[in-house]
Amino acid sequence: MSKKPRESAAEGESEFLASYDPSKYERFSVAVDVVLVAAFEGDLSTLLVPRDEHPFKGQHALPGGFLRKDETLEEAATRVLRSKANLTGVFLEQLYTFGEPGRDPRTRVISVAYYALVDEARFRAAGERAVRTGRIRVPWEGETGGPVKVVDEKGRALPLAFDHADIVGMAVKRLRGKLDYAxxxxxxxxxxxxxxxxxxxxxxxxxxxxxxxxxxxxxxxxxxxxxxxxxxxxxxxxxxxxxxxxxxxxx
Missing domain, CATH: 1.10.10.10 (Winged helix-like DNA-binding domain superfamily/Winged helix DNA-binding domain)
Structure with missing residues (x-):
């Protein structure tokens, strides 16, 4: 009786992938959101994008976007800064992953947040585009952490969409924590x-x-x-x- 030819690892994996059905599992979206931070005139400032569509129509959001199939997370964050703030070549670091169910009422969205740091001149130039600048107000001391407020030039609160107040707060906490050693x-x-x-x-x-x-x-x-x-x-x-x-x- 002849033996059945032994299957190679590559052939076995090819057959497995050909029959693999991703629809068996729940699908969700991945996004990146970027906290652009500048420090001048005694305040931390950040860049916001007014939302003119639902959900959270009339509120403000961090510059962000959905991850494309052919890009890395960092490439997506770099693309967001380039397309929404005309910024390239800036300090950029991954901050935290926000994945609370229900954070986006449209569907399940996992957001990988980044923070970017720029000087006053580049921040002001970015703010001249179709975006909004706001000043960060931190209601806690040290590295306690938590949500923050963002206000306009007259001190009026700018309502933040989704969980973006938590994301901005996390960026401030990270900055304070790294200031002495980085x-x-x-x-x-x-x-x-x-x-x-x-x-x-x-x-x-x-x-x-x-x-x-x-x-x-x-x-x-x-x-x-x-x-x-x-x-x-x-x-x-x-x-x-x-x-x-x-x-x-x-x-």
Whole structure:
């Protein structure tokens, strides 16, 4: 009696995939949402998109979009920033995955959130597009976490769609937590900056003042600053020395 030819692993997998029926399992959508953060004038600011369709018509949402079949999560987040804020080459990091059932009344949607950091000039340029800028109001201290509010230039609350208040709050919590051990603060500044400007960014992120002398000593000893050999110009006080960040990362 002849033996049946032994099936190779590749042939077995090909047959399995050919007969595989994905309709046996529930389907859901995957989206990315991006919290774009800037720090200036004593506030953290973010970019919002007014919703002119249901659900949450008349409210505001973070820039986002559904994941395409042929792209990675990071590519999707990069696409969202490019298409909705005309931004490329900025600091971008995955934040958290939000998957509470019912977070989107249309269908089951899993959102992978990212946060992006830019300096004031690039943020203002992005805000000139068909989007809305808002200032973040954090009702908790330290790294407690929780939802936050976003207000307009007159201090009026901008209602946020879906669970985006939680996503913005998570971004603030992450920023505060990383400020002392990762160089995220530099991503909120221009190419060159003074120590006072760096201090103000840290205070804005933390939501509290820091000791000027100890902050400067710590920053100068960190190895993250590089003196430019130049000073401020066009100021009506003694020009301060300009520094740059020794290492920048972007996508």
């Amino acid at each position: 160089p995220v603060g530099f991503q909120l500044l221009g190419e060159t900056f003074t120590l006072l400007e760096l201090q103000r960014v840290h205070e804005t992120v933390l939501g509290r003042p820091v000791n000027k002398d100890s902050f400067r000593r710590r920053m100068l000893a960190s190895g993250q600053l590089e003196a430019t050999g130049r000073a401020q110009s066009g100021v009506d006080h003694r020009p301060a020395e300009l520094y740059r960040f020794a290492r920048r990362s972007a996508v």
